Amino acid sequence: MRKTKNCLNCQTPLDEVYNYCPLCGQQNDDKNVSFKELSQDLFENFFSFDSRLAHTFFPFFFKPGELTKKYNEGKRFTYANPIRLYIIVSFFYFFVLNSMMGDLTREFSQALDTPEVDSVKTAIQNEVEFNLDSIKNSPPIMLNIEGDSLAEGDENSWPLKNWQWELLYDKLNDNTISEQALYDSLKIEDRSALTKLTIKQIIRIYKRDKETLVSEIVQNLSVMMFILIPVFALLLKLMYVRRKELYINHLIHTIHLHTFAFFIYGVAIVLVHWIFESDAVHEWTMMITLFIVFTYSFLSFKRVYSQSWKKTIFKYWISSWLYFYILIFAILIELLISLLIF
Incomplete structure (x- = not known):
């Protein structure tokens, strides 16, 4: 605090021991200082903290x-x-x-973009041909938690049916299809809010920067x-x-x-x-x-x-x-x- 001899608000004479004016209560601190004085204060405060930091160093590291x-x-x-x-x-x-x-993350992405990995992807795509129509007509598979076994199901499949999963996997790498367009193509308007949120996040996470x-x-x-x-x-x-x-x-x-x-x-x-x-x-x-x-x-x-x-x-x-x-x-x-x- 830069104390003054008189209160800057009411001009009441102040002793140096006063932090506040006894008449009006304003703080006894002069804020109108030069850049040089501010720099000196900053320098002193920095080395004051640095001094505390120096005292802290030894007990912090060597005296748990x-x-x-x-x-x-x-x-x-x-x-x-x-x-x-x-x-x-x-x-x-x-x-x-x-x-x-x-x-x-960058190294992993670069590794996936190598010619060797691309050739493997191409070979797999050429080997496996998805028939979306036949998948769509087949009943999806869901997990029966109570029986701890796989059982046939239809609308209760979560979060997607098989044909929807295949469509999603097939189109995720297509950069010409927007997130919203891919989401709309799945036709899940009748599903629950949790299902919709989950699918939106799956698409968003896959499409956006990792x-x-x-x-x-x-x-x-x-x-x-x-x-x-x-x-x-x-x-x-x-x-x-x-x-x-x-x-x-x-x-x-x-x-x-x-x-x-x-x-x-x-x-x-x-x-x-x-x-x-x-x-x-x-x-x-x-x-x-x-x-x-x-x-x-x-x-x-x-x-x-x-x-x-x-x-x-x-x-x-x-x-x-x-x-x-x-x-x-x-x-x-x-x-x-x-x-x-x-």
């Missing part, structure tokens, strides 16, 4: 759980803000993840992980319910754990995808990465909650497995939602 303990004890100004640190590291992680997935789809999935994944952080904090709250710890303390611990994991995983992706080419090195890198993250998390549990090794191992094992299943379920939901809204 230390930052969480310091923060919960009230020692917060010396170290980087946990949420700000998480945002910076998660941006790095999801950026490299998105870049890697984009490269893999890199865009992968990028959107990764972006939604970052949102999903941000939502899961409070869930894992709640899980820790339940695991240590007898300690009477505040929920916010578990939340700070969770943020630090995810921040470390994202940083290590991001570095591993850079090493595996852009630096090392050997498959053996890739396997060792991923194994070491998982070992580091699991060991760091366990030691963080031990330092933060200060329980015996036996109790720490038990609670860490239970919470890890529960979170693993929650994570798998959340990823499946995220993929489904991403495909539905693409």
Whole structure:
């Protein structure tokens, strides 16, 4: 704050200790400053944050759980803000993840466009001739879930009948047919809203750019992980319910754990995808990465909650497995939602 000797609003004389004018309540801060002064402030703020970042570096990487303990004890100004640190590291992680997935998607698309693959496609098309009329007149096949067997069916086939599937597969690669025209050709006006939505999404996903789809999935994944952080904090709250710890303390611990994991995983992706080419090195890198993250998390549990090794191992094992299943379920939901809204 750039304090003034007089209130800029009512001209009341102000001592330097006043942050607000005692007469009118306006903040004692002069906003009319030169570009030079703004630059100096920006420079000072940057190095102030950099100083906190420097103090954060050693305990964050080499003393698992230390930052969480310091923060919960009230020692917060010396170290980087946990949420700000998480945002910076998660941006790095999801950026490299998105870049890697984009490269893999392009490589896969290029592999499908090679002359060898095209010749195989042509041979298959020449070998198998679809008779759409005969398929249309034949009864479709559906899965009888109750009997766990295949049974004959007609209108209950989901989401399409056989002749509709064959028509769809036959025309998907035809770029002269629009998504809407292909959808209209299937004649599914009498089907349910869920069926119509599913078919529209199948056509849209197949027709549109796959890199865009992968990028959107990764972006939604970052949102999903941000939502899961409070869930894992709640899980820790339940695991240590007898300690009477505040929920916010578990939340700070969770943020630090995810921040470390994202940083290590991001570095591993850079090493595996852009630096090392050997498959053996890739396997060792991923194994070491998982070992580091699991060991760091366990030691963080031990330092933060200060329980015996036996109790720490038990609670860490239970919470890890529960979170693993929650994570798998959340990823499946995220993929489904991403495909539905693409």
